[in-house]
Amino acid sequence: MEQVVQTRGLYKTFPRKGGAAQTATHYCPGCEHGVLHKLIGEALADLDLQDRTIVISPVGCGVFAYYYFDTGNVQVAHGRAAAVGTGISRTQNNAVVVSYQGDGDLASIGLNETLQAANRGEKIAVFFVNNTVYGMTGGQMAPTTLVGSKTITSPEGRDPVQAGYPLHMAELINQLRAPVYIARVSFSNMGKLRRARQAIRKALEIQRDGKGYAFVEVLMACPTNQKMNVEEATRFVAEQMEVEYPLGVLRDRAAEAVPIVRSESDYAKETLDRIFSLDTDRAPDAQLTPDAPTFRVKMAGFGGQGVLSMGIILARTACQAGKFVSWYPSYGPEQRGGTANCGVVMSGTPVGTPLVTASDILVAMNRPSLEKFLRDVKPGGLLLYDAAMGEVTPPAGVRALAVPATRLAQEGGSARAANTAMVGVLAALGGFDLPERAYREAITCNFAGKDAVVQANLAVFDHARAWALEQELP
Amino acid sequence: MNQLPPDVPAPYPVIDPLECKSCGRCVMVCPKKVLELGDELNARGYAFTRYKGAGCIGCLNCFYACPEPNAIKVHLPAKET
Numbered sequence A: 001m002e003q004v005v006q007t008r009g010l011y012k013t014f015p016r017k018g019g020a021a022q023t024a025t026h027y028c029p030g031c032e033h034g035v036l037h038k039l040i041g042e043a044l045a046d047l048d049l050q051d052r053t054i055v056i057s058p059v060g061c062g063v064f065a066y067y068y069f070d071t072g073n074v075q076v077a078h079g080r081a082a083a084v085g086t087g088i089s090r091t092q093n094n095a096v097v098v099s100y101q102g103d104g105d106l107a108s109i110g111l112n113e114t115l116q117a118a119n120r121g122e123k124i125a126v127f128f129v130n131n132t133v134y135g136m137t138g139g140q141m142a143p144t145t146l147v148g149s150k151t152i153t154s155p156e157g158r159d160p161v162q163a164g165y166p167l168h169m170a171e172l173i174n175q176l177r178a179p180v181y182i183a184r185v186s187f188s189n190m191g192k193l194r195r196a197r198q199a200i201r202k203a204l205e206i207q208r209d210g211k212g213y214a215f216v217e218v219l220m221a222c223p224t225n226q227k228m229n230v231e232e233a234t235r236f237v238a239e240q241m242e243v244e245y246p247l248g249v250l251r252d253r254a255a256e257a258v259p260i261v262r263s264e265s266d267y268a269k270e271t272l273d274r275i276f277s278l279d280t281d282r283a284p285d286a287q288l289t290p291d292a293p294t295f296r297v298k299m300a301g302f303g304g305q306g307v308l309s310m311g312i313i314l315a316r317t318a319c320q321a322g323k324f325v326s327w328y329p330s331y332g333p334e335q336r337g338g339t340a341n342c343g344v345v346m347s348g349t350p351v352g353t354p355l356v357t358a359s360d361i362l363v364a365m366n367r368p369s370l371e372k373f374l375r376d377v378k379p380g381g382l383l384l385y386d387a388a389m390g391e392v393t394p395p396a397g398v399r400a401l402a403v404p405a406t407r408l409a410q411e412g413g414s415a416r417a418a419n420t421a422m423v424g425v426l427a428a429l430g431g432f433d434l435p436e437r438a439y440r441e442a443i444t445c446n447f448a449g450k451d452a453v454v455q456a457n458l459a460v461f462d463h464a465r466a467w468a469l470e471q472e473l474p
Numbered sequence B: 001m002n003q004l005p006p007d008v009p010a011p012y013p014v015i016d017p018l019e020c021k022s023c024g025r026c027v028m029v030c031p032k033k034v035l036e037l038g039d040e041l042n043a044r045g046y047a048f049t050r051y052k053g054a055g056c057i058g059c060l061n062c063f064y065a066c067p068e069p070n071a072i073k074v075h076l077p078a079k080e081t
Protein backbone atom coordinates (compact mmCIF):
# COMPACT_ATOMS: atom_id res chain seq x y z
CA MET A 1 0.00 0.00 0.00
CA GLU A 2 1.08 3.56 -0.63
CA GLN A 3 2.42 5.36 2.43
CA VAL A 4 1.93 9.09 2.98
CA VAL A 5 4.54 10.62 5.27
CA GLN A 6 3.07 13.58 7.08
CA THR A 7 3.13 15.40 10.36
CA ARG A 8 1.85 13.42 13.33
CA GLY A 9 1.41 14.14 17.02
CA LEU A 10 0.38 17.72 16.32
CA TYR A 11 -3.16 18.99 15.86
CA LYS A 12 -4.35 19.19 12.29
CA THR A 13 -5.56 22.75 12.78
CA PHE A 14 -4.66 25.23 15.48
CA PRO A 15 -7.87 26.91 16.64
CA ARG A 16 -6.21 28.05 19.91
CA LYS A 17 -4.24 30.39 17.73
CA GLY A 18 -7.33 32.33 16.76
CA GLY A 19 -7.31 34.85 13.94
CA ALA A 20 -6.25 33.99 10.41
CA ALA A 21 -4.06 31.12 9.26
CA GLN A 22 -5.11 28.54 11.83
CA THR A 23 -3.27 25.84 9.92
CA ALA A 24 0.15 27.51 10.03
CA THR A 25 2.49 27.98 12.98
CA HIS A 26 3.16 31.42 14.45
CA TYR A 27 6.89 30.96 13.85
CA CYS A 28 8.85 33.09 11.45
CA PRO A 29 9.52 31.58 8.01
CA GLY A 30 12.55 29.30 8.16
CA CYS A 31 12.69 29.06 11.94
CA GLU A 32 13.56 25.55 13.09
CA HIS A 33 11.25 25.62 16.11
CA GLY A 34 8.73 24.06 13.70
CA VAL A 35 11.17 21.31 12.72
CA LEU A 36 11.63 20.41 16.37
CA HIS A 37 7.87 20.44 16.98
CA LYS A 38 7.38 18.00 14.13
CA LEU A 39 10.10 15.65 15.40
CA ILE A 40 8.74 15.63 18.95
CA GLY A 41 5.19 15.14 17.69
CA GLU A 42 6.23 12.28 15.43
CA ALA A 43 8.09 10.50 18.23
CA LEU A 44 5.16 10.91 20.65
CA ALA A 45 2.81 9.46 18.04
CA ASP A 46 5.14 6.58 17.14
CA LEU A 47 5.68 5.70 20.78
CA ASP A 48 1.95 6.00 21.44
CA LEU A 49 2.56 8.49 24.22
CA GLN A 50 0.23 11.37 23.37
CA ASP A 51 -2.39 10.41 25.95
CA ARG A 52 0.22 10.23 28.71
CA THR A 53 2.06 13.40 27.74
CA ILE A 54 1.96 16.92 29.10
CA VAL A 55 3.97 19.43 27.11
CA ILE A 56 5.09 22.50 29.02
CA SER A 57 5.21 25.64 26.92
CA PRO A 58 7.78 28.19 28.07
CA VAL A 59 7.96 31.94 27.77
CA GLY A 60 9.84 32.70 24.59
CA CYS A 61 8.98 32.04 20.96
CA GLY A 62 7.82 28.57 22.04
CA VAL A 63 5.16 30.13 24.28
CA PHE A 64 2.40 28.88 22.01
CA ALA A 65 3.61 25.27 21.75
CA TYR A 66 0.23 24.37 23.24
CA TYR A 67 -1.42 25.48 20.00
CA TYR A 68 0.26 22.59 18.28
CA PHE A 69 0.97 19.53 20.45
CA ASP A 70 -1.90 17.09 20.48
CA THR A 71 -1.19 16.16 24.10
CA GLY A 72 -1.93 17.66 27.49
CA ASN A 73 -0.51 21.15 27.68
CA VAL A 74 0.38 23.78 30.24
CA GLN A 75 2.04 27.12 29.68
CA VAL A 76 4.17 28.38 32.52
CA ALA A 77 5.88 31.55 33.72
CA HIS A 78 9.33 32.39 32.38
CA GLY A 79 11.92 29.83 33.49
CA ARG A 80 9.55 27.87 35.69
CA ALA A 81 9.12 24.78 33.52
CA ALA A 82 11.38 22.62 35.68
CA ALA A 83 9.39 23.45 38.82
CA VAL A 84 6.03 22.90 37.18
CA GLY A 85 7.32 19.78 35.43
CA THR A 86 8.46 18.44 38.79
CA GLY A 87 5.02 19.07 40.22
CA ILE A 88 3.29 17.32 37.35
CA SER A 89 5.65 14.39 37.40
CA ARG A 90 5.38 13.95 41.15
CA THR A 91 1.60 14.09 41.21
CA GLN A 92 1.03 12.03 38.05
CA ASN A 93 3.44 9.14 38.23
CA ASN A 94 2.51 7.89 34.80
CA ALA A 95 2.80 11.27 33.05
CA VAL A 96 5.31 11.83 30.29
CA VAL A 97 6.49 15.37 30.94
CA VAL A 98 8.00 17.29 28.05
CA SER A 99 9.61 20.62 28.78
CA TYR A 100 10.23 22.82 25.76
CA GLN A 101 12.47 25.80 26.58
CA GLY A 102 14.66 28.45 25.00
CA ASP A 103 18.04 29.61 26.21
CA GLY A 104 16.70 32.71 27.92
CA ASP A 105 14.10 30.61 29.66
CA LEU A 106 16.22 27.60 30.62
CA ALA A 107 19.76 28.97 30.92
CA SER A 108 19.08 32.45 32.23
CA ILE A 109 16.02 33.07 34.39
CA GLY A 110 15.41 29.35 34.91
CA LEU A 111 19.00 28.18 35.39
CA ASN A 112 18.71 27.37 39.06
CA GLU A 113 15.71 25.17 38.81
CA THR A 114 16.93 23.62 35.58
CA LEU A 115 19.99 22.34 37.43
CA GLN A 116 18.05 21.38 40.54
CA ALA A 117 15.54 19.34 38.54
CA ALA A 118 18.35 17.67 36.60
CA ASN A 119 20.17 16.96 39.84
CA ARG A 120 17.06 15.36 41.31
CA GLY A 121 16.71 13.26 38.19
CA GLU A 122 13.12 14.33 37.63
CA LYS A 123 11.23 12.34 35.05
CA ILE A 124 11.23 15.07 32.41
CA ALA A 125 12.36 15.20 28.79
CA VAL A 126 13.84 18.64 28.28
CA PHE A 127 14.13 19.99 24.75
CA PHE A 128 16.38 22.98 25.01
CA VAL A 129 16.41 25.34 22.04
CA ASN A 130 19.76 27.07 22.00
CA ASN A 131 19.45 29.76 19.35
CA THR A 132 21.95 32.14 21.03
CA VAL A 133 19.45 34.98 21.46
CA TYR A 134 16.22 35.97 23.12
CA GLY A 135 14.03 35.64 20.04
CA MET A 136 10.62 36.64 21.34
CA THR A 137 11.74 39.93 22.82
CA GLY A 138 13.69 41.04 19.78
CA GLY A 139 17.18 39.56 19.84
CA GLN A 140 18.86 40.37 23.13
CA MET A 141 22.07 38.66 24.23
CA ALA A 142 21.49 35.27 25.86
CA PRO A 143 23.82 33.30 28.15
CA THR A 144 24.54 31.19 25.08
CA THR A 145 25.42 34.06 22.71
CA LEU A 146 28.76 33.41 21.00
CA VAL A 147 31.77 35.55 21.84
CA GLY A 148 31.85 38.43 19.38
CA SER A 149 28.22 37.91 18.30
CA LYS A 150 26.30 41.14 17.85
CA THR A 151 22.90 41.33 19.44
CA ILE A 152 20.85 44.37 20.30
CA THR A 153 22.27 44.30 23.82
CA SER A 154 25.81 43.53 22.70
CA PRO A 155 26.05 45.89 19.72
CA GLU A 156 29.85 45.59 19.62
CA GLY A 157 29.69 41.81 19.89
CA ARG A 158 29.68 39.75 23.09
CA ASP A 159 32.72 40.74 25.12
CA PRO A 160 33.67 37.99 27.59
CA VAL A 161 35.26 40.56 29.91
CA GLN A 162 31.86 42.18 30.30
CA ALA A 163 29.48 39.31 29.70
CA GLY A 164 31.42 36.12 30.33
CA TYR A 165 31.53 33.15 27.99
CA PRO A 166 28.81 31.11 26.30
CA LEU A 167 27.14 28.82 28.79
CA HIS A 168 27.43 25.14 27.91
CA MET A 169 24.26 23.70 29.33
CA ALA A 170 24.71 20.10 28.20
CA GLU A 171 28.21 19.99 29.72
CA LEU A 172 26.99 21.63 32.94
CA ILE A 173 24.25 19.07 33.32
CA ASN A 174 26.75 16.36 32.53
CA GLN A 175 28.45 17.20 35.85
CA LEU A 176 25.44 15.87 37.71
CA ARG A 177 24.93 12.23 38.61
CA ALA A 178 21.22 11.76 38.14
CA PRO A 179 20.50 12.54 34.48
CA VAL A 180 20.02 9.48 32.30
CA TYR A 181 20.54 10.96 28.88
CA ILE A 182 22.25 14.12 27.63
CA ALA A 183 22.75 15.01 24.00
CA ARG A 184 23.40 18.02 21.81
CA VAL A 185 22.03 17.99 18.29
CA SER A 186 21.41 20.27 15.34
CA PHE A 187 19.57 20.21 12.03
CA SER A 188 22.40 21.73 10.02
CA ASN A 189 22.47 18.85 7.56
CA MET A 190 20.24 15.86 7.01
CA GLY A 191 22.59 13.40 8.74
CA LYS A 192 22.57 15.57 11.85
CA LEU A 193 18.83 16.00 11.62
CA ARG A 194 18.40 12.22 11.59
CA ARG A 195 20.65 11.89 14.63
CA ALA A 196 18.60 14.59 16.31
CA ARG A 197 15.48 12.59 15.53
CA GLN A 198 17.03 9.56 17.26
CA ALA A 199 18.02 11.63 20.30
CA ILE A 200 14.50 13.02 20.63
CA ARG A 201 13.02 9.53 20.47
CA LYS A 202 15.53 8.29 23.03
CA ALA A 203 14.61 11.08 25.46
CA LEU A 204 10.94 10.19 25.08
CA GLU A 205 11.52 6.45 25.40
CA ILE A 206 13.23 7.16 28.71
CA GLN A 207 10.07 8.98 29.80
CA ARG A 208 7.87 6.17 28.53
CA ASP A 209 9.83 3.82 30.75
CA GLY A 210 9.86 6.24 33.71
CA LYS A 211 13.64 6.19 33.91
CA GLY A 212 14.34 9.82 34.68
CA TYR A 213 15.87 12.98 33.32
CA ALA A 214 16.74 13.42 29.65
CA PHE A 215 18.20 16.60 28.19
CA VAL A 216 18.45 17.33 24.48
CA GLU A 217 20.04 20.61 23.49
CA VAL A 218 19.05 21.64 19.97
CA LEU A 219 21.23 24.18 18.20
CA MET A 220 19.49 26.51 15.82
CA ALA A 221 19.69 30.05 14.59
CA CYS A 222 17.07 32.73 14.92
CA PRO A 223 16.95 33.82 11.29
CA THR A 224 14.78 36.82 12.00
CA ASN A 225 16.77 38.49 14.75
CA GLN A 226 20.08 37.43 13.29
CA LYS A 227 18.94 38.72 9.91
CA MET A 228 19.90 35.55 8.06
CA ASN A 229 18.28 33.58 5.28
CA VAL A 230 18.12 29.82 5.71
CA GLU A 231 21.47 29.18 4.01
CA GLU A 232 23.20 31.72 6.25
CA ALA A 233 21.42 30.39 9.31
CA THR A 234 22.46 26.84 8.48
CA ARG A 235 26.05 27.90 7.93
CA PHE A 236 26.01 29.83 11.21
CA VAL A 237 24.93 26.69 13.06
CA ALA A 238 27.41 24.41 11.30
CA GLU A 239 30.43 26.68 11.20
CA GLN A 240 30.10 28.74 14.38
CA MET A 241 27.67 27.21 16.86
CA GLU A 242 28.87 23.64 16.46
CA VAL A 243 32.46 24.79 17.02
CA GLU A 244 31.52 26.35 20.34
CA TYR A 245 28.96 23.67 21.18
CA PRO A 246 30.14 20.27 19.92
CA LEU A 247 27.38 17.89 18.91
CA GLY A 248 27.07 14.43 20.33
CA VAL A 249 25.63 12.18 22.97
CA LEU A 250 27.32 13.21 26.19
CA ARG A 251 25.68 10.49 28.24
CA ASP A 252 23.40 7.56 27.61
CA ARG A 253 22.55 5.40 30.60
CA ALA A 254 19.14 4.44 29.26
CA ALA A 255 20.00 0.75 29.14
CA GLU A 256 21.18 0.52 32.77
CA ALA A 257 18.69 2.96 34.27
CA VAL A 258 15.86 1.41 36.19
CA PRO A 259 12.40 2.96 36.36
CA ILE A 260 12.04 5.48 39.16
CA VAL A 261 9.21 4.57 41.46
CA ARG A 262 8.20 7.40 43.75
CA SER A 263 5.68 6.85 46.48
CA GLU A 264 2.19 7.95 45.57
CA SER A 265 1.56 11.58 46.52
CA ASP A 266 -1.33 12.04 48.92
CA TYR A 267 -2.90 15.48 49.01
CA ALA A 268 -6.08 14.46 50.80
CA LYS A 269 -7.15 17.06 53.34
CA GLU A 270 -7.09 14.51 56.17
CA THR A 271 -3.49 13.61 55.35
CA LEU A 272 -2.37 17.22 55.25
CA ASP A 273 -4.21 17.94 58.49
CA ARG A 274 -2.39 15.04 60.10
CA ILE A 275 1.02 16.23 58.86
CA PHE A 276 0.44 19.72 60.23
CA SER A 277 -1.22 18.48 63.45
CA LEU A 278 -4.49 20.03 62.40
CA ASP A 279 -6.47 16.85 62.99
CA THR A 280 -7.03 17.71 66.65
CA ASP A 281 -10.14 19.25 68.15
CA ARG A 282 -8.10 22.43 68.56
CA ALA A 283 -8.35 23.01 64.83
CA PRO A 284 -11.96 22.40 63.87
CA ASP A 285 -13.02 23.17 60.33
CA ALA A 286 -14.39 26.68 59.94
CA GLN A 287 -18.16 27.08 59.68
CA LEU A 288 -19.59 29.19 56.90
CA THR A 289 -21.62 31.97 58.55
CA PRO A 290 -21.92 34.72 55.94
CA ASP A 291 -23.90 37.01 58.26
CA ALA A 292 -21.23 37.09 60.94
CA PRO A 293 -19.17 40.32 60.94
CA THR A 294 -15.54 40.28 59.79
CA PHE A 295 -12.93 41.75 62.14
CA ARG A 296 -9.57 43.07 61.02
CA VAL A 297 -7.25 43.61 63.95
CA LYS A 298 -3.79 45.14 63.82
CA MET A 299 -1.36 44.60 66.69
CA ALA A 300 1.95 46.40 66.84
CA GLY A 301 4.81 47.11 69.21
CA PHE A 302 8.50 46.57 69.91
CA GLY A 303 9.92 43.18 69.10
CA GLY A 304 9.84 41.19 72.33
CA GLN A 305 6.57 42.71 73.60
CA GLY A 306 4.71 39.66 72.44
CA VAL A 307 2.54 41.26 69.80
CA LEU A 308 2.95 38.33 67.45
CA SER A 309 1.84 35.79 70.05
CA MET A 310 -0.97 38.13 71.07
CA GLY A 311 -2.17 37.81 67.49
CA ILE A 312 -1.73 34.06 67.48
CA ILE A 313 -3.77 33.69 70.65
CA LEU A 314 -6.59 35.75 69.17
CA ALA A 315 -6.45 33.87 65.87
CA ARG A 316 -6.45 30.51 67.66
CA THR A 317 -9.42 31.60 69.72
CA ALA A 318 -11.41 32.47 66.63
CA CYS A 319 -10.29 29.27 64.91
CA GLN A 320 -11.39 27.29 67.94
CA ALA A 321 -14.77 29.03 67.70
CA GLY A 322 -15.20 27.93 64.09
CA LYS A 323 -14.23 31.18 62.33
CA PHE A 324 -12.17 31.53 59.22
CA VAL A 325 -8.95 33.22 60.35
CA SER A 326 -5.61 34.49 59.17
CA TRP A 327 -2.57 35.71 61.07
CA TYR A 328 0.01 37.64 59.16
CA PRO A 329 3.19 38.78 60.89
CA SER A 330 5.69 41.41 59.83
CA TYR A 331 8.90 41.91 61.72
CA GLY A 332 12.51 42.95 61.34
CA PRO A 333 15.40 40.51 61.17
CA GLU A 334 16.34 41.14 64.81
CA GLN A 335 14.95 38.80 67.48
CA ARG A 336 14.59 41.51 70.14
CA GLY A 337 14.09 45.22 69.73
CA GLY A 338 13.05 46.57 66.36
CA THR A 339 9.39 46.63 65.61
CA ALA A 340 6.89 43.91 64.99
CA ASN A 341 3.29 43.84 63.97
CA CYS A 342 0.70 41.39 62.87
CA GLY A 343 -2.74 41.46 61.34
CA VAL A 344 -5.48 39.08 62.39
CA VAL A 345 -8.59 38.59 60.28
CA MET A 346 -11.58 36.70 61.71
CA SER A 347 -14.54 36.04 59.50
CA GLY A 348 -17.58 33.91 58.83
CA THR A 349 -16.41 33.41 55.24
CA PRO A 350 -13.03 32.41 53.81
CA VAL A 351 -10.39 35.09 54.25
CA GLY A 352 -9.02 36.63 51.07
CA THR A 353 -6.05 38.81 51.77
CA PRO A 354 -4.50 38.39 55.21
CA LEU A 355 -3.20 41.96 55.00
CA VAL A 356 -4.86 44.35 57.40
CA THR A 357 -4.69 47.74 55.75
CA ALA A 358 -7.87 49.19 57.26
CA SER A 359 -8.38 47.94 60.81
CA ASP A 360 -11.42 47.67 63.04
CA ILE A 361 -9.16 47.50 66.05
CA LEU A 362 -5.60 48.65 66.64
CA VAL A 363 -3.64 47.39 69.62
CA ALA A 364 -0.58 49.63 69.98
CA MET A 365 2.07 48.70 72.51
CA ASN A 366 4.37 51.67 71.84
CA ARG A 367 4.20 55.15 70.38
CA PRO A 368 5.98 54.51 67.06
CA SER A 369 3.48 51.75 66.30
CA LEU A 370 0.62 54.00 67.26
CA GLU A 371 1.84 56.74 64.98
CA LYS A 372 2.39 54.32 62.16
CA PHE A 373 -0.97 52.53 62.22
CA LEU A 374 -3.48 54.93 63.85
CA ARG A 375 -4.54 56.49 60.57
CA ASP A 376 -5.52 53.05 59.27
CA VAL A 377 -8.19 52.57 61.93
CA LYS A 378 -11.66 52.76 60.40
CA PRO A 379 -14.16 55.36 61.63
CA GLY A 380 -16.04 53.77 64.51
CA GLY A 381 -13.02 51.57 65.18
CA LEU A 382 -11.31 50.92 68.48
CA LEU A 383 -7.82 51.83 69.68
CA LEU A 384 -6.31 50.02 72.65
CA TYR A 385 -2.96 51.45 73.65
CA ASP A 386 -0.55 50.77 76.43
CA ALA A 387 -1.08 53.43 79.08
CA ALA A 388 2.68 53.63 79.57
CA MET A 389 2.99 55.75 76.44
CA GLY A 390 1.07 58.67 77.95
CA GLU A 391 -1.82 60.73 76.66
CA VAL A 392 -3.09 59.96 73.14
CA THR A 393 -5.65 61.95 71.17
CA PRO A 394 -7.40 59.61 68.78
CA PRO A 395 -8.77 60.85 65.46
CA ALA A 396 -12.44 61.76 65.36
CA GLY A 397 -14.68 58.72 65.25
CA VAL A 398 -12.14 56.35 66.80
CA ARG A 399 -12.84 55.18 70.34
CA ALA A 400 -9.70 54.88 72.44
CA LEU A 401 -8.81 53.25 75.72
CA ALA A 402 -5.53 53.44 77.61
CA VAL A 403 -4.81 49.97 78.98
CA PRO A 404 -2.35 49.66 81.86
CA ALA A 405 -1.27 46.35 80.39
CA THR A 406 1.94 45.89 82.36
CA ARG A 407 0.25 46.73 85.67
CA LEU A 408 -2.65 44.38 84.90
CA ALA A 409 -0.17 41.65 84.06
CA GLN A 410 1.72 42.19 87.30
CA GLU A 411 -1.49 42.19 89.32
CA GLY A 412 -2.58 39.04 87.54
CA GLY A 413 0.67 37.37 88.58
CA SER A 414 2.97 37.48 85.56
CA ALA A 415 4.75 40.73 84.74
CA ARG A 416 5.75 39.39 81.34
CA ALA A 417 2.20 38.75 80.20
CA ALA A 418 1.19 42.27 79.12
CA ASN A 419 0.21 40.79 75.77
CA THR A 420 -2.14 38.32 77.42
CA ALA A 421 -3.61 41.22 79.42
CA MET A 422 -4.42 42.88 76.10
CA VAL A 423 -6.13 39.70 74.94
CA GLY A 424 -8.25 39.85 78.10
CA VAL A 425 -9.23 43.42 77.28
CA LEU A 426 -10.02 42.45 73.68
CA ALA A 427 -12.20 39.61 74.95
CA ALA A 428 -14.21 42.10 76.96
CA LEU A 429 -14.39 45.02 74.54
CA GLY A 430 -13.62 43.73 71.05
CA GLY A 431 -17.20 42.78 70.27
CA PHE A 432 -16.07 39.52 68.71
CA ASP A 433 -18.65 37.38 70.46
CA LEU A 434 -16.25 34.47 70.90
CA PRO A 435 -16.87 32.05 73.79
CA GLU A 436 -14.65 32.43 76.83
CA ARG A 437 -13.79 28.73 76.64
CA ALA A 438 -12.17 29.37 73.25
CA TYR A 439 -9.86 32.01 74.74
CA ARG A 440 -8.83 29.67 77.54
CA GLU A 441 -8.11 26.85 75.13
CA ALA A 442 -6.12 29.15 72.87
CA ILE A 443 -3.98 30.35 75.78
CA THR A 444 -3.49 26.79 77.00
CA CYS A 445 -2.51 25.67 73.53
CA ASN A 446 -0.14 28.62 73.03
CA PHE A 447 1.89 27.76 76.12
CA ALA A 448 1.35 24.02 75.84
CA GLY A 449 3.71 21.95 77.95
CA LYS A 450 4.46 24.77 80.40
CA ASP A 451 1.79 24.34 83.01
CA ALA A 452 2.83 27.14 85.35
CA VAL A 453 2.99 29.59 82.44
CA VAL A 454 -0.45 28.51 81.26
CA GLN A 455 -1.90 29.09 84.72
CA ALA A 456 -0.23 32.48 85.08
CA ASN A 457 -1.49 33.65 81.70
CA LEU A 458 -5.01 32.45 82.39
CA ALA A 459 -4.93 34.44 85.61
CA VAL A 460 -3.71 37.56 83.80
CA PHE A 461 -6.42 37.05 81.17
CA ASP A 462 -9.15 36.82 83.82
CA HIS A 463 -7.86 39.83 85.72
CA ALA A 464 -7.55 42.05 82.63
CA ARG A 465 -10.93 40.97 81.33
CA ALA A 466 -12.56 41.81 84.64
CA TRP A 467 -10.81 45.18 84.63
CA ALA A 468 -11.99 45.94 81.09
CA LEU A 469 -15.61 45.10 81.88
CA GLU A 470 -15.51 47.94 84.44
CA GLN A 471 -14.27 50.47 81.91
CA GLU A 472 -16.45 52.78 79.96
CA LEU A 473 -15.58 53.23 76.33
CA PRO A 474 -16.09 56.75 74.97
CA MET B 1 20.45 9.45 -14.51
CA ASN B 2 18.46 6.25 -14.68
CA GLN B 3 14.88 7.22 -15.49
CA LEU B 4 12.29 4.87 -14.07
CA PRO B 5 9.85 3.59 -16.66
CA PRO B 6 6.62 5.62 -16.39
CA ASP B 7 4.43 2.67 -15.30
CA VAL B 8 6.44 2.05 -12.11
CA PRO B 9 4.93 4.19 -9.34
CA ALA B 10 7.35 6.83 -8.08
CA PRO B 11 7.41 8.74 -4.81
CA TYR B 12 6.37 12.38 -4.91
CA PRO B 13 6.02 15.31 -2.53
CA VAL B 14 2.81 17.28 -2.19
CA ILE B 15 3.31 20.87 -1.15
CA ASP B 16 0.27 22.74 0.04
CA PRO B 17 0.64 26.14 -1.62
CA LEU B 18 -1.27 27.88 1.17
CA GLU B 19 0.88 26.46 3.99
CA CYS B 20 4.32 27.16 2.51
CA LYS B 21 6.20 30.14 3.97
CA SER B 22 8.76 30.23 1.19
CA CYS B 23 11.72 29.77 3.52
CA GLY B 24 13.57 27.52 1.05
CA ARG B 25 14.67 24.83 3.51
CA CYS B 26 13.19 22.05 1.43
CA VAL B 27 14.83 23.38 -1.72
CA MET B 28 18.17 23.51 0.09
CA VAL B 29 18.08 19.87 1.25
CA CYS B 30 16.58 18.16 -1.79
CA PRO B 31 19.37 15.93 -3.17
CA LYS B 32 17.76 15.74 -6.59
CA LYS B 33 17.03 19.47 -6.84
CA VAL B 34 13.46 18.79 -7.85
CA LEU B 35 11.92 21.52 -5.68
CA GLU B 36 11.95 25.21 -6.55
CA LEU B 37 10.56 28.39 -5.11
CA GLY B 38 7.96 29.75 -7.50
CA ASP B 39 7.07 33.36 -8.15
CA GLU B 40 3.35 33.00 -7.60
CA LEU B 41 2.17 34.26 -4.20
CA ASN B 42 -0.26 32.33 -2.00
CA ALA B 43 -3.13 33.97 -0.10
CA ARG B 44 -0.79 34.64 2.81
CA GLY B 45 1.69 36.41 0.59
CA TYR B 46 4.39 33.76 0.26
CA ALA B 47 5.94 32.60 -3.02
CA PHE B 48 5.36 28.91 -2.39
CA THR B 49 7.59 26.02 -3.36
CA ARG B 50 6.67 23.70 -6.21
CA TYR B 51 7.65 20.18 -7.17
CA LYS B 52 9.11 20.11 -10.64
CA GLY B 53 6.96 17.07 -11.31
CA ALA B 54 9.52 14.28 -11.61
CA GLY B 55 12.69 12.99 -10.01
CA CYS B 56 11.63 12.62 -6.33
CA ILE B 57 13.35 9.62 -4.75
CA GLY B 58 11.33 9.69 -1.53
CA CYS B 59 14.27 10.53 0.74
CA LEU B 60 11.95 12.61 2.98
CA ASN B 61 14.58 15.32 3.40
CA CYS B 62 12.10 18.05 2.47
CA PHE B 63 9.48 16.71 4.84
CA TYR B 64 11.83 16.70 7.83
CA ALA B 65 13.51 20.01 7.00
CA CYS B 66 10.24 21.87 6.54
CA PRO B 67 9.22 23.74 9.69
CA GLU B 68 5.54 24.01 8.76
CA PRO B 69 3.50 21.04 9.96
CA ASN B 70 0.99 21.18 7.14
CA ALA B 71 3.15 22.24 4.19
CA ILE B 72 4.69 19.01 2.90
CA LYS B 73 3.54 15.43 2.62
CA VAL B 74 5.51 12.80 0.77
CA HIS B 75 3.82 9.88 -0.96
CA LEU B 76 5.84 6.69 -1.03
CA PRO B 77 4.67 3.88 -3.28
CA ALA B 78 4.11 0.44 -1.84
CA LYS B 79 7.37 -1.47 -1.51
CA GLU B 80 7.92 -4.19 -4.10
CA THR B 81 7.78 -7.62 -2.60
Ligand SMILES: Cc1ncc(C[n+]2csc(CCOP(=O)(O)OP(=O)(O)O)c2C)c(N)n1
Pocket (backbone or CB within 6 Å): A059, A060, A061, A062, A078, A101, A102, A103, A104, A105, A106, A109, A129, A131, A133, A134, A135, A136, A137, A142, A222
Ligand atom coordinates in the same frame (compact mmCIF):
# COMPACT_ATOMS: atom_id res chain seq x y z
C1 LIG C 1 9.49 36.97 34.44
C2 LIG C 1 9.73 37.43 33.04
N1 LIG C 1 10.88 38.10 32.75
C3 LIG C 1 11.11 38.52 31.50
C4 LIG C 1 10.21 38.30 30.50
C5 LIG C 1 10.49 38.82 29.11
N2 LIG C 1 10.87 37.77 28.19
C6 LIG C 1 9.98 37.22 27.37
S1 LIG C 1 10.65 36.06 26.34
C7 LIG C 1 12.19 36.33 27.01
C8 LIG C 1 13.40 35.60 26.48
C9 LIG C 1 13.07 34.48 25.56
O1 LIG C 1 14.25 33.94 25.02
P1 LIG C 1 14.48 32.39 24.86
O2 LIG C 1 14.10 31.69 26.12
O3 LIG C 1 15.87 32.21 24.40
O4 LIG C 1 13.43 31.91 23.77
P2 LIG C 1 13.30 32.29 22.21
O5 LIG C 1 12.32 33.42 22.21
O6 LIG C 1 14.64 32.66 21.70
O7 LIG C 1 12.75 31.05 21.56
C10 LIG C 1 12.15 37.31 28.00
C11 LIG C 1 13.32 37.77 28.74
C12 LIG C 1 9.03 37.61 30.84
N3 LIG C 1 8.09 37.32 29.94
N4 LIG C 1 8.81 37.19 32.11
Ligand code: SF4
Pocket (backbone or CB within 6 Å): A026, A027, A028, A030, A031, A032, A033, A061, A131, A135, A136, A221, A222, A223, A224, A225
Ligand atom coordinates in the same frame (compact mmCIF):
# COMPACT_ATOMS: atom_id res chain seq x y z
S1 SF4 D 1 12.03 35.28 16.34
FE1 SF4 D 1 13.66 33.84 15.89
S2 SF4 D 1 13.34 32.13 17.30
FE2 SF4 D 1 11.47 33.32 17.22
S3 SF4 D 1 10.15 32.34 15.68
FE3 SF4 D 1 11.28 33.96 14.65
S4 SF4 D 1 13.11 33.01 13.87
FE4 SF4 D 1 12.26 31.62 15.38
Ligand code: SF4
Pocket (backbone or CB within 6 Å): A030, B015, B019, B020, B021, B022, B023, B024, B025, B026, B027, B048, B049, B065, B066, B067, B068, B071, B072
Ligand atom coordinates in the same frame (compact mmCIF):
# COMPACT_ATOMS: atom_id res chain seq x y z
S1 SF4 E 1 10.55 24.12 3.83
FE1 SF4 E 1 8.32 24.18 4.00
S2 SF4 E 1 7.82 26.30 4.36
FE2 SF4 E 1 9.93 26.24 3.68
S3 SF4 E 1 9.80 26.54 1.45
FE3 SF4 E 1 9.77 24.34 1.76
S4 SF4 E 1 7.60 23.82 1.90
FE4 SF4 E 1 7.76 26.00 2.15
